[in-house]
Amino acid sequence: MALIRAFETRAAECFTRSELAGNIHLYMGQEASGVGACLALKDTDYITSTHRGHGHCLAKGASVDRSMAELFGKETGYCRGRGGSMHIVDVNLGILGANGIVGAGIPLAAGSALASKIKGDGAVTVAFFGDGASNQGTFHETLNMAATWKLPIVFLLENNCYGVSTEIHRITNTDRLAIRAKAYGIPGVTVDGTDVEAVFHTVAGAVERARSGDGPSLVETMVYRYQGHYCGDPAAYRPKEYLIEGKSRDPVDKARTRLLELGVKETEIGSIDRSVAEEIESAYQFAKSSPDPDPAAVIDNVYSSDNERSVLR
């Protein structure tokens, strides 16, 4: 969690200094959700993520260097600079991709789960998405199919209450979104997404259920999105109480307090902070000093075969 927070803090600084092109969407405030969920997964399990995906990918084990390099659009980045912040993918780590289209990762995740069911490989796929995506057709269509076919998947709905500027209760008629699971005959539960242990235990149960062939679950984690929709969005559409409440329940602070309660020494936490700081600085240097992609390679990899002919005409 500390690593994700530090990664994004640095990314935001770089963005503000115009070192990054395009745009970034920050996961700050939601770290316990992605980390708690990914802790419940094996290395051989899969995730799909969202436009706000840095946290999910790092929690699933993505390299800090290659992630940072991708934000910088460099050839050493995960997608060789072709994807950017919204599209980090590492198939070898089971990261099937962040995604720029809200709700698009949900059926992709179910496809991964279908592949697991057909191959019998025992893997579980977690689809991360937000409250905004829960109003897309893909959410409802995929929950229905995954439930009917008992696919090994967990639908992880991170409810930060805002789709860009629109507060969720202005556009939906239920207090909680997890209740939608009922419509598809699967378990639906809402959990405090600022509490990494609570998320872990809830998702672990859902993963176990999926792995044993009993089908999907919908887990709604209640989280706070510290930043606006994108880095630099002043979020004037939100009441200031939202952020005050969120910061009073900061997931990273809560995890620290809990670790101290469990007997971890301050010095040990301090050493984690120091190693995180070093890792981030080193990733920043790696990204800055990495080469840009070769402009001549702009046509590469549109197709797996017959690429040049298929691109040129």
Place this chain on the structure above:
Amino acid sequence: MKLTVSKAIGQALHEEMERDENVILLGEDVGVMGNVFAITKGFRDEFGSDRVIDTPISESGFTGIAVGAAMRGLRPVVEWMYDDFITVCLDPVMNQAAKLRYMTGGQVKIPVVFRAPMGAGRRNAGQHSQCLEALFTHIPGLKVVCPSTAADAKGLLKAAIRDDDPVVFLEHKLLYARKEEIPDGEYLIPLGKADIKRPGKDVTILTWSRQVFFALEAAETLAAEGIDAEVVDLRTLVPLDWETVRASVCKTHNVIVAEEGVKRGGVGAELSAQITEELFDDLDSPVGRVAGLNVVSPFSPVLEDAEFPHSADIVSCVKKTLGR
């Protein structure tokens, strides 16, 4: 062996499913019913419900599921009941399947085939009659195949299933019942290879799908008037077999494009532009275009027949092009 186009397509699917257990079928009514055109009849009993999957009417969801499964190494063949239904599931095709290889820096392959019947002539009106190949050719990352004959449909579909890229495979529904000779034994037809269905020396007719047969009919009419037309069945629109196009145009020096889809922004417009840009000095006349009118496919048989091109339209376009 003589087979209908629909049976040839069924045979391609069957052979590929037998050959590779990663090939699965998904779509509405493909399983228990065996597809509305009976193409996959009996498949579910033979290959099981895990591999022949009846989906709900959720095109966006099941198309996305197929793309996700392809990322994980399966080779899904998705069936849309009509190509017109692309309107409700374009995101998994256009933003996901087509883009993921590029956007991941080449990390993933998306070996998925999207099959769909297309075309006018069955009096199904505007939401069940379109030829939308031009829409798909506009999207980088997709390959686009539009077979005409039974033999081509079989060989091209087998190649499409083995291809590691997303392939949109459009079958004209008015061709399903055509019975034609197909080669014995297993064969593949590589994507991106046109076929000269009728050699000729005076004019080239570039075409694909059902218009191939109108073009062949037109060529016979023209032959009676002393005009020798070459009918080039492109078969695959992406990748395009430019070498065959170029060789034919350089031989005949006159060319028209015949397509069923609407004229504005059509594949013919693109072909015309490329030929004009690159082969201008070889042309004796401007590139002619025969295409559907820029209207909605009407229900009334009288109106529908007026909307899309027939052999007479090709004949008159050729004559105009040749100044005859």
